[in-house]
Amino acid sequence: MGKVSVTLNGRAFTIGCEDGQESYLRELARHLDTHVTDLSKQVGQIGDLRLLLMASLVVVDELKTAQNRLEALESHLNRLKSESSAKPAESAGADGLVEALNGISERLERLATEDAS
Template sequence: MGQVNVSINDRSYSVACGDGEEDHLRELARYLDGHVGDLAKSVGQVGDTRLLLLAGLLLADEYSDALKRVETLTAEVKSLRESHESELGREEAVEQKLTTFMSAAASRIEKMADTLEAS
């Protein structure tokens, strides 16, 4: 189990994490510290608890927006996939009609050739 020291709003915290997750945890702590720092500049030093609460709410809002965007993009991908599959079906139908037409045209040409040879 890894142990990482992080700093949020100029306070140090020791946080346990899984082995190999230390760098990721430090990155997350820097991101959170950035939000807390921005809030402290905006509303002042209203206490660590309140700043962390506000930062948590802002991050939850970002997360919620990201989830909505993922849902929207997932729906768009599904729609595009269905449209693509539909187009492939139409393409196959056109190919089948073209094959049938070409076969009929070849038969007519053969009949004409036979008629010309017989004359």
């Protein structure tokens, strides 16, 4: 099991993690610390617990926004897929129509040629 030292609001913390996850955990802690730092500039040093709670709510808001965007994108993708799967059937119908029109055109040309002779 790995151990990582992270800093939040100027205080160092050692956290255990799975081997290989150390850099990812540091990245997460930096993200959270950015929010803690921004909040402490806005509201002052109101205590580590309150700052961490407020920063956590900001991060959860980011997560919820990302989830909503993902759901909207997945819905849009599914609509595009269903439209795309419907197009081959429409295309096949159009191909049949083109063939029928070509056949009619050929017959009209033959009739025109026969009448001219």
